Amino acid sequence: MFPLLRLLRIILVSLRYGLDELVLSSLNHPLATCLLRVIRLGTRPRQPRGQRLRMALESLGPIFVKFGQVLSTRRDLIPADIANELALLQDRVPPFPSAQAAACIEAALGAPPEKLFAQFQVDPVASASIAQVHFAVLHDGREVAVKVLRPGMLNIIEKDLSLLKIVARIIERLGADGRRLKPREVVAEFDKYLHDELDLVREASNCSQLRRNFGPESGRGDMLMVPEVIWEYTASTVFTMQRMYGVPVGQVERMRELGIDIPTLARTGVEIFFTQVFTDGFFHADMHPGNIYVSDRPETLGSYIALDFGIVGSLSEFDKNYLAQNFLAFFHRDYRRVAQLHIESGWVPPDTREEELEGAVRAVCEPYFDRPLSEISLGQVLLRLFQTSRRFNVEIQPQLVLLQKTLLNVEGLGRQLDPNLDLWKTAKPYLERWMRQRVGIKGLRQSLEKEAVQWSQMLPALPRLVHDHLNRPNVSPALLAEMIQLRRAQEQSNRLIAALVGVLALAIGVALWALTR
Numbered sequence: 001m002f003p004l005l006r007l008l009r010i011i012l013v014s015l016r017y018g019l020d021e022l023v024l025s026s027l028n029h030p031l032a033t034c035l036l037r038v039i040r041l042g043t044r045p046r047q048p049r050g051q052r053l054r055m056a057l058e059s060l061g062p063i064f065v066k067f068g069q070v071l072s073t074r075r076d077l078i079p080a081d082i083a084n085e086l087a088l089l090q091d092r093v094p095p096f097p098s099a100q101a102a103a104c105i106e107a108a109l110g111a112p113p114e115k116l117f118a119q120f121q122v123d124p125v126a127s128a129s130i131a132q133v134h135f136a137v138l139h140d141g142r143e144v145a146v147k148v149l150r151p152g153m154l155n156i157i158e159k160d161l162s163l164l165k166i167v168a169r170i171i172e173r174l175g176a177d178g179r180r181l182k183p184r185e186v187v188a189e190f191d192k193y194l195h196d197e198l199d200l201v202r203e204a205s206n207c208s209q210l211r212r213n214f215g216p217e218s219g220r221g222d223m224l225m226v227p228e229v230i231w232e233y234t235a236s237t238v239f240t241m242q243r244m245y246g247v248p249v250g251q252v253e254r255m256r257e258l259g260i261d262i263p264t265l266a267r268t269g270v271e272i273f274f275t276q277v278f279t280d281g282f283f284h285a286d287m288h289p290g291n292i293y294v295s296d297r298p299e300t301l302g303s304y305i306a307l308d309f310g311i312v313g314s315l316s317e318f319d320k321n322y323l324a325q326n327f328l329a330f331f332h333r334d335y336r337r338v339a340q341l342h343i344e345s346g347w348v349p350p351d352t353r354e355e356e357l358e359g360a361v362r363a364v365c366e367p368y369f370d371r372p373l374s375e376i377s378l379g380q381v382l383l384r385l386f387q388t389s390r391r392f393n394v395e396i397q398p399q400l401v402l403l404q405k406t407l408l409n410v411e412g413l414g415r416q417l418d419p420n421l422d423l424w425k426t427a428k429p430y431l432e433r434w435m436r437q438r439v440g441i442k443g444l445r446q447s448l449e450k451e452a453v454q455w456s457q458m459l460p461a462l463p464r465l466v467h468d469h470l471n472r473p474n475v476s477p478a479l480l481a482e483m484i485q486l487r488r489a490q491e492q493s494n495r496l497i498a499a500l501v502g503v504l505a506l507a508i509g510v511a512l513w514a515l516t517r
Contacts, residue, residue, distance in 0.1 A: 006159045031133045037168040050085030063160045065129035069288045095127035101148045108235035121307030143243040161191050198238035205230045206309040213280045225305045246293030246305045266418035272424045273410045278434050285313040287409040331428040335362040348392050
């Protein structure tokens with residue numbers, strides 16, 4: 001019953017803000033024109049279309065607000081007036097009453113804000129779809145930002161997700177294309193991340209992990225600043241963190257006035273994204289302009305500041321290797337390798353002809369090389385790849401949905417900062433360096449170091465375990481033969497490991513000898 005009521009509300013809100021008129025006016029069709037005249041009844045909406053769309057999304061709740069946030073960065077796909085209005089969704093969603101925020105803090109932390117903090121700013125400084133933020137000062141003088149979850153969010157999100165699940169089932173039943181898109185898995189992934197975002201302890205943990213990844217010991221602490229978590233003032237509905245000072249990344253003119261090198265900033269943003277994805281396998285997955293600032297303090301001028309850690313993504317080693325090889329194959333225009341990777345990963349049927357898939361990928365990507373970002377729409381590239389993938393029954397991978405969304409965010413940010421940024425040339429050196437580290441001597445050494453603890457415990461025990469199994473009573477001849485074969489395989493493996501260690505030692509010795517000459 002709830003999904004149907006929610007659907008009715010969506011229809012009513014759309015009618016209230018004239019979104020039906022907005023859709024029909026964008027269709028160049030006689031029937032749409034006729035319907036538009038009937039709906040208008042000789043009148044036109046008083047408010048601009050972008051403002052009406054923004055207000056409708058705000059009325060419909062957090063899922064729709066997040067949809068608007070993503071759209072606001074895609075100025076190549078939507079008109080400028082609509083993009084400008086949707087940009088206001090980043091941090092200007094109407095706040096909830098401060099009395100409710102104070103009550104939430106008291107319920108979560110056991111005391112009212114005036115006792116917990118030396119100073120507490122009653123009026124929120126930012127209000128987003130899930131929570132709002134108040135500035136405060138701790139009794140030891142540290143300046144902090146206190147994020148408070150909106151009351152009743154769980155019920156609202158559950159209703160929207162129920163509706164999305166119904167829509168996903170309908171899409172799945174429409175035919176093979178619907179099943180190939182895996183809509184139910186995608187909605188389940190979205191469900192997971194939305195519920196994670198409602199737990200501010202989880203968000204604080206994400207923040208702490210990202211801060212550690214870009215800490216001073218990482219060697220890249222000057223690229224991205226992440227606030228410190230104040231754990232003693234953090235609970236599931238309240239998240240207290242270090243206050244950060246900076247300029248929203250969308251205020252390009254203000255950053256120029258501060259003397260920040262904008263083209264360098266744009267390239268650094270791309271490198272931060274690829275570092276998170278391929279080096280750490282842990283990335284900020286909500287990188288719209290409202291969540292990214294640039295430091296305006298002299299000691300850290302020009303460094304990125306990350307905020308809002310409710311949605312993060314993670315990739316397995318298989319995903320990272322697969323994606324890196326795909327990116328490098330694209331950069332080198334090795335479309336045959338792209339086709340092979342798709343077949344090897346099982347994303348396309350095994351009987352797919354390599355040369356056909358290669359030709360299709362070439363037709364999509366080749367026109368976009370050697371062009372600045374201002375002339376490339378990644379959205380259009382993805383759309384054409386999607387159309388091509390349908391021919392080859394490529395299955396959508398739900399675990400990569402967040403990565404695709406974040407890549408679109410990064411492109412939108414790069415376009416705002418430097419329209420001439422070449423995304424391909426910026427990313428290619430980083431990925432080549434990353435692959436060399438993975439497959440070279442350094443990568444092999446790191447893998448051996450990682451596995452050394454496990455092997456050091458397992459290897460000494462293997463002969464005893466094999467001996468015990470061989471001397472067990474009532475061992476069947478088949479099992480006995482299998483044990484003997486296992487022992488021989490282990491002996492051969494030991495010899496191979498010894499030989500490998502010897503070769504590595506010899507190679508390292510030769511390298512050191514060459515360096516000292």
